[in-house]
Amino acid sequence: MPELTLYHFPSCPFCKVVKDCLDRLNLEIPMRDLESDPGARDALIEIGGKGQVPCLVIDGKPLYESADIVRWFEEHTG
Numbered sequence: 001m002p003e004l005t006l007y008h009f010p011s012c013p014f015c016k017v018v019k020d021c022l023d024r025l026n027l028e029i030p031m032r033d034l035e036s037d038p039g040a041r042d043a044l045i046e047i048g049g050k051g052q053v054p055c056l057v058i059d060g061k062p063l064y065e066s067a068d069i070v071r072w073f074e075e076h077t078g
């Protein structure tokens with residue numbers, strides 16, 4: 001499994017779609033919450049060029065878009 005971090009914030013409905021997918025697949029991965037983690041937004045912008053969430057960082061590379069992230073988990077786990 002590559003190194004994964006999910007950038008998110010709690011009230012984001014697109015992030016909920018991804019988190020529901022993680023629950024469904026029974027996966028726990030490191031997460032950074034842009035609301036409560038002061039450095040998270042700047043870190044995400046540095047990695048991906050924008051602060052949009054959700055963003056799954058896979059071995060240092062950003063994957064934006066909830067549908068693409070869900071597809072990635074479905075294809076790479078289980």
Ligand SMILES: N[C@@H](CCC(=O)N[C@@H](CS)C(=O)NCC(=O)O)C(=O)O
Nearest residue numbers: 012013014051052053054065066067
């Ligand atoms: N189409 C995207 C929409 C993501 C989106 O709109 N995220 C909002 C939060 S709910 C956001 O990050 N807005 C701030 C920004 O784009 O910088 C997805 O499905 O992931």
